[in-house]
Amino acid sequence: MRVCLLLVFLFSAFVPFAQIAPGALWPDASGNHIQAHGGGILKRGDVYYWYGEERRQGLDTAKRFVSCYSSRDLMHWTFLGDVLSLSDPEQLGPHWILERPKVYYNAPTRRYVMYFHLDDGRYQFARVGVAVSAQAEGPFTYVRSFRPLGHESRDIGQFVDDDGTAYLIFEDRPFGFRIARLNPSDYLSLDKEMCLIKEHMEGGAIVHYKGLYYVIGSALTGWRPNPNQYATAASLEGPWSSFRDIAPPEVNTYGSQSTMLLKVDSTVIFMGDIWKPSTQWLSTYLWMPVAFYRDGLSLRPPEPWSIDVHTGTWRFDSLNAADVFSAALNPRVKRMNISLDSSSAELPVRPGTDLTHFDPEFDRTGGVMVLPHGAVDFSHGPVTYRVGLSAASLQTYTVSVVPRVNPILDGFYADPEILYARHTHKYYIYPTSDGYDRWSGTYFKTFSSTDLVHWKEEGVVLDLPKNVSWGKVNAWAPSIIEKNNRYYLYFCAAQKIGVAVSDSPAGPFVDSGKPLIAVNPPGTHGGQTIDPDVFADPVSGKDYLYWGNGYMAVAALQADMVSIDTASIRVITPDTTFREGTEVAYRKGRYYFFWSQDDTRSPNYCVRYGYAASPTGPVTIPADNLVLAKDPALGIYGTGHNAVFQVPGTDRWYIIYHRFTRPAGIRMGSPAGYHREVCIDRLSFNTDGTIQRVKPSL
Structure with a gap:
């Protein structure tokens, strides 16, 4: 034997x-x-x-x-x-x-x-x-x-x-x-x-x-x-x-x-x-x-x-020991946002994670040794780990586990729009589906939440190849409004703007069958017919659509919400910093206009604002009108194309926007401009109605 x-x-x-x-x-x-x-x-x-x-x-x-x-x-x-x-x-x-x-x-x-x-x-x-x-x-x-x-x-x-x-x-x-x-x-x-x-x-x-x-x-x-x-x-x-x-x-x-x-x-x-x-x-x-x-x-x-x-x-x-920490398998870890250097790792986790007893679930297959095993108390700061292929080759790393709100959606998304649906009492985010070479996504999804922290994917609400006859590519920058118990989604397809309608904020949406806007307005030179923003004026009761890259245009929507009053089209570009991404909101007698400056592939992409006494301008530019910009100290870049919203029944406001995926985006070059993630932060006003600069958060 x-x-x-x-x-x-x-x-x-x-x-x-x-x-x-x-x-x-x-x-x-x-x-x-x-x-x-x-x-x-x-x-x-x-x-x-x-x-x-x-x-x-x-x-x-x-x-x-x-x-x-x-x-x-x-x-x-x-x-x-x-x-x-x-x-x-x-x-x-x-x-x-x-x-x-x-x-x-x-x-x-x-x-x-x-x-x-x-x-x-x-x-x-x-x-x-x-x-x-x-x-x-x-x-x-x-x-x-x-x-x-x-x-x-x-x-x-x-x-x-x-x-x-x-x-x-x-x-x-x-x-x-x-x-x-x-x-x-x-x-x-x-x-x-x-x-x-x-x-x-x-x-x-x-x-x-x-x-x-x-x-x-x-x-x-x-x-x-x-x-x-x-x-x-x-x-x-x-x-x-x-x-x-x-x-x-x-x-x-x-x-x-x-x-x-x-x-x-x-x-x-x-x-x-x-x-x-x-x-x-x-x-x-x-x-x-x-x-x-x-x-x-x-x-x-x-x-x-x-x-x-x-x-x-x-x-x-x-074995490269850092690779072990980049692949923490616990689903509470936001793997896309793990930060590493030669001797330390930061694992961002979802809000509400219990740090006193948390196992990152490092991958130990392939003969990898990771010590300590199992759940560890991260509530008091970094924990020392050792990793290698044998006891004689173990390397030491300090590992931090830190709750992070942003990004609020898993995966690559950009150009976010947000709606509070009175019918369901939920918030819905409608983003551009990102991560595709040169913005080549072809569908729109929505995500729902009751608390602005935990988001549930509701699925595809509009698929260009299947649902839109006149534009099959470049599904960008949706905007939505709830009107008469129906939902109207304005969107980009093939560098034109369309509108689709649904009885539910979670879709599916049915396209109107033709572009709503297909060409640049008279008097403009260059630019693109993209980035719609729909706005309901609480003063007049009228609805407006804004759009444009290289110019800001506005037109009144007809009562059917699927056509515009062409005689009302105006170009109201605020100043030379305007690039794209118009967003309009109303607060205490003022109409606030937000827009993005620079190129979405640039780390300097940022948000500026102005205000007006009318939804059609002219727009006044305050002395310091920068709302949101990069924060290199935090590794945050490319912050732009925002929406803003007010929590119903309060004067509490938020800004939702995209940034380069963090921390990898800044190392990607131009592709960072189509590997973006959606974030949220508080938007605060001074007593004179001007907007305080937002510090982007992790």
């Missing part, structure tokens, strides 16, 4: 671990860099097959190739050859495209079925191609191309559920991306759409983990990396949660783009491509285990790591 136990121990101690170095050149058994880009993994028995785009130098430019590699440990790969060598199968022209090959095994036919994105050089063909083989190592024979279930298809992903059901994920650019079931008889067609996810993403990947489905996608930025995002659902048919970043936004998914989520026992591996457009044969791969927590997942920072594929056990081969 002792001999047997000793042999078991020795065998366990010498089980070979694969070593995976994310981002590095990855040699196969012959010493050549692996060429399996945009690919996927199929496991048969104890062998993993990795299929991908063959992009080595010297290929026949008239053909497209799919490569195949095999491995038993996910690190050491043997090149099996190009399993598909295809000449232009649909006469698409010299620049035809074959991308993202994925291979399934169909048990009834005992055949291997390959799907891939097939397109012309202008990406107008938008189909899947299908090829089949009797063997995993090919060769594959082209069968046909088609649009799955009649929809456009570009980037594709594959998913096989725990019960063996196979699915295709495909980007249907006009609408979002779809998940559809492969016909189980032969996998040569699709027989059921599971859902349409109304996010414009590519590189789709899915995993089923502990009863929850996770979908990951990448924004439509071409070769350029971006913050990949994920959503969750209890069923593939949804409903799906809102999308959140899988990594800090400033790292752009560590330079990679999702292609697959590979489950190895209890470990899920994010597979991504690090593209090099001008030297595609040198494009590399980012494979890292993802971390799961109670309400989501995160992609760990890339470090060399090892895995035993027989057990799914993995470990880091080296």
Whole structure:
């Protein structure tokens, strides 16, 4: 018995671990860099097959190739050859495209079925191609191309559920991306759409983990990396949660783009491509285990790591201790706002968190040691932690846990509007959905609260591709009013202004069918027709709409609230500091006009104000009219595009605005201008009616 136990121990101690170095050149058994880009993994028995785009130098430019590699440990790969060598199968022209090959095994036919994105050089063909083989190592024979279930298809992903059901994920650019079931008889067609996810993403990947489905996608930025995002659902048919970043936004998914989520026992591996457009044969791969927590997942920072594929056990081969603290898994932690330096970490938590007994839930997988364990008393200040891969390598960090009100919404949002709905006795925030490259969001959500602190997402209230015929892109800067028990949402789409109507502040809203304002007013030169603000004048009973970038315009709304009195249009630009984001409020006989100065991508973006005796001006500029600006000492930048509101029945006022995501935004450059977060602070008046400067808070 002792001999047997000793042999078991020795065998366990010498089980070979694969070593995976994310981002590095990855040699196969012959010493050549692996060429399996945009690919996927199929496991048969104890062998993993990795299929991908063959992009080595010297290929026949008239053909497209799919490569195949095999491995038993996910690190050491043997090149099996190009399993598909295809000449232009649909006469698409010299620049035809074959991308993202994925291979399934169909048990009834005992055949291997390959799907891939097939397109012309202008990406107008938008189909899947299908090829089949009797063997995993090919060769594959082209069968046909088609649009799955009649929809456009570009980037594709594959998913096989725990019960063996196979699915295709495909980007249907006009609408979002779809998940559809492969016909189980032969996998040569699709027989059921599971859902349409109304996010414009590519590189789709899915995993089923502990009863929850996770979908990951990448924004439509071409070769350029971006913050990949994920959503969750209890069923593939949804409903799906809102999308959140899988990594800090400033790292752009560590330079990679999702292609697959590979489950190895209890470990899920994010597979991504690090593209090099001008030297595609040198494009590399980012494979890292993802971390799961109670309400989501995160992609760990890339470090060399090892895995035993027989057990799914993995470990880091080296560790940056700061990465452990950046991934606190307790949902009370506002992970997006964690601040780190070389020896300390500040974890912002939601208001009301009990600091006397709080466990940040640092991730201890991958062989990481973190001391102390469990809940700790943070109420008296920072706590000393030690972290490392062994007792001999522990590093010391001081960790603070601090309640923070701001940001008040989870995720990237901007240009906030706020409404107190008399019908529901709740507050509602309507923001621009942010985090999309160059403000390319296409929908509006709303969030509700009874106390201005705890906010509940109510979902999408207006989706441009689905609900608006005249403008499908650039969903920006909504404004809302409650009138005659109905709700009127004024919004930007395609640099025009529209209006949609609902019987509920939580939507859904129905578009009027045409733009309300489509061109700049006479007398203006340049600028944009954006940033509406609706205002009900309590003195006259009239309703007004303000708008403009580069100018401030105003017009009276007609009684139907979906048309304007064109004869009343006036340009009332206050001064040269005006850029955009008009907001109008009334208090004690004065009309207050707020606006944003500078560019939303600038850390100097700020809010100024003036006042008038009439809702149509002219606007008087006080001597010191700066309301809200950056605070570098607190790491707060880009504060602007505000709304203001009065708590009903009181003279207590608040300002709601966006800022660069903190602390990462100031390091992002221009992309900080579309990675913004929504904040709230008190707005106070002096006895003479002038406005006190707001100190932005954490």
